[in-house]
Amino acid sequence: xxxxxxxxxxxxxxxGGIPIINCAYENTAFDYFPWYQQxxxxxxxxxxxxxxxxSEKKEGRFTIxxxxxxxxxxxxxxxxxxxxxxxxxxAASSWRSSASKIIxxxxxxxxxxx
Amino acid sequence: xAGVTQTPRYxxxxxxxxxxxSCSPISGHRSVSWYQQTPGQGLQFLFEYFxxxxxxxxxxxxRFSGRQFxxxxxxxxxxxxxxxxxxxxxxxxxxxxxSANEQFFGPGTRLTVL
Numbered sequence: 001x002x003x004x005x006x007x008x009x010x011x012x013x014x015x016g017g018i019p020i021i022n023c024a025y026e027n028t029a030f031d032y033f034p035w036y037q038q039x040x041x042x043x044x045x046x047x048x049x050x051x052x053x054x055s056e057k058k059e060g061r062f063t064i065x066x067x068x069x070x071x072x073x074x075x076x077x078x079x080x081x082x083x084x085x086x087x088x089x090x091a092a093s094s095w096r097s098s099a100s101k102i103i104x105x106x107x108x109x110x111x112x113x114x
Numbered sequence: 115x116a117g118v119t120q121t122p123r124y125x126x127x128x129x130x131x132x133x134x135x136s137c138s139p140i141s142g143h144r145s146v147s148w149y150q151q152t153p154g155q156g157l158q159f160l161f162e163y164f165x166x167x168x169x170x171x172x173x174x175x176x177r178f179s180g181r182q183f184x185x186x187x188x189x190x191x192x193x194x195x196x197x198x199x200x201x202x203x204x205x206x207x208x209x210x211x212x213s214a215n216e217q218f219f220g221p222g223t224r225l226t227v228l
Contacts, residue, residue, distance in 0.1 A: 041221060042219075042221055043204050043205075043206070043219025043220050043221050043222055044157070045218075045219065046216050046217070046218075089156075089157065101159070102159070104156055104157040104158075105156070107156055107157075
């Protein structure tokens, strides 16, 4: 019940395309859903996060869509660029819990072809 | 403001040895968390320290331990190393301990156990 299932494991998209990464959770106590971006040789960095009181959040070219009834959320990257090539992790936690009690998805290795 | 720093960046040890990894959080951050990242298991939470006290602990054996100093710097120690301990060890710092506090990750220490 603590798992966050992420798919696909890897994704190759042409420049300008819209990669979509999906995540699903089971624990209904989760109420904070961040996405992290990790480049080779670097630690993960917070990209965008959403709470279940909204169904969509946009920050620049990155959009999170959230479906509370299905317990699913996804990341869309508009007008993708080669510089977006990285590993993306979804995550979930409870707002009231410690920042460290975040459950991470298994990651998606995204490659944007020029 | 300097980011989270971790030393050393790379480490090679043999089975049975012990290792100490160091993490310096962002100035002013009082919470430090440690994660183990492997291709097979993804990002797994090890433990969290806040104001020199361990607040949370993940499901790792007692060979994994840590501490935090009064200046918020943290160390983690792994004793009796096993081959399966080969991983990227990430440290993250945040202002406080609640999940409302964004975690900032360091670049990690790549540990290889031979």
